[in-house]
Amino acid sequence: MKFFLDTANLKEIQEAHDLGVLDGVTTNPSLMAKEGITGKQTILEHYKAICAIVEGDVSAEVVSTDSAGMLREAEELINIDPKIVVKIPMIKEGIKTIKALSDRGIKTNCTLVFSAGQALLAAKAGATYVSPFVGRLDDISMDGIQLIAQIITIYRNYGFKTQVLAASVRHPVHILKCAELGADVVTCPLNAITALLNHPLTDSGLAKFLADYNKGNQ
Numbered sequence: 001m002k003f004f005l006d007t008a009n010l011k012e013i014q015e016a017h018d019l020g021v022l023d024g025v026t027t028n029p030s031l032m033a034k035e036g037i038t039g040k041q042t043i044l045e046h047y048k049a050i051c052a053i054v055e056g057d058v059s060a061e062v063v064s065t066d067s068a069g070m071l072r073e074a075e076e077l078i079n080i081d082p083k084i085v086v087k088i089p090m091i092k093e094g095i096k097t098i099k100a101l102s103d104r105g106i107k108t109n110c111t112l113v114f115s116a117g118q119a120l121l122a123a124k125a126g127a128t129y130v131s132p133f134v135g136r137l138d139d140i141s142m143d144g145i146q147l148i149a150q151i152i153t154i155y156r157n158y159g160f161k162t163q164v165l166a167a168s169v170r171h172p173v174h175i176l177k178c179a180e181l182g183a184d185v186v187t188c189p190l191n192a193i194t195a196l197l198n199h200p201l202t203d204s205g206l207a208k209f210l211a212d213y214n215k216g217n218q
Contacts, residue, residue, distance in 0.1 A: 058081070060085070088110055090112050123154075132147050152181055
């Protein structure tokens with residue numbers, strides 16, 4: 001399973017890269033704004049900075065809601081770096097745009113997916129990735145992990161090549177459940193990934209090993 005970082009924070013991206021587990025990055029306008037990145041040209045320059053760190057795919061989101069506008073934005077985004085994946089919302093105009101881009105061999109990420117039906121349409125249109133939002137479904141007392149399972153089953157039934165990119169992943173349990181199901185990718189904050197490092201028995205075991213070693217060197 002690939003680990004993508006869901007952020008626009010360059011320091012966190014560099015930290016994940018240095019850890020050796022970073023496969024890609026996903027961003028959106030909200031994440032850009034969180035880092036104080038606003039204005040079209042500033043955002044485009046920030047994508048360049050992200051691509052300079054990341055070796056894998058970097059999802060860059062369009063803000064237009066009509067297909068013509070999305071296609072214009074896509075042209076600007078793909079000219080930034082070959083790693084750019086055009087992130088497109090799950091709406092009717094978005095599906096049309098995904099189809100047009102996929103026909104040209106341009107990678108796409110269909111975002112804001114909350115149902116298996118939406119994921120099926122994204123795959124039919126040729127999306128490279130589909131991003132079902134696990135945590136946001138959990139927030140409204142629906143089962144986000146169950147949606148991941150349903151999408152994976154449907155895709156396997158018909159051999160769709162679209163990769164399931166579990167989004168809105170918030171903690172280590174989400175990551176592990178997605179891994180158990182066979183999700184292709186999870187995208188999450190850095191702290192959800194680093195939390196996988198933690199276990200009290202690791203801490204206590206290491207403390208004992210060090211204490212015993214130090215006894216023999218006193």
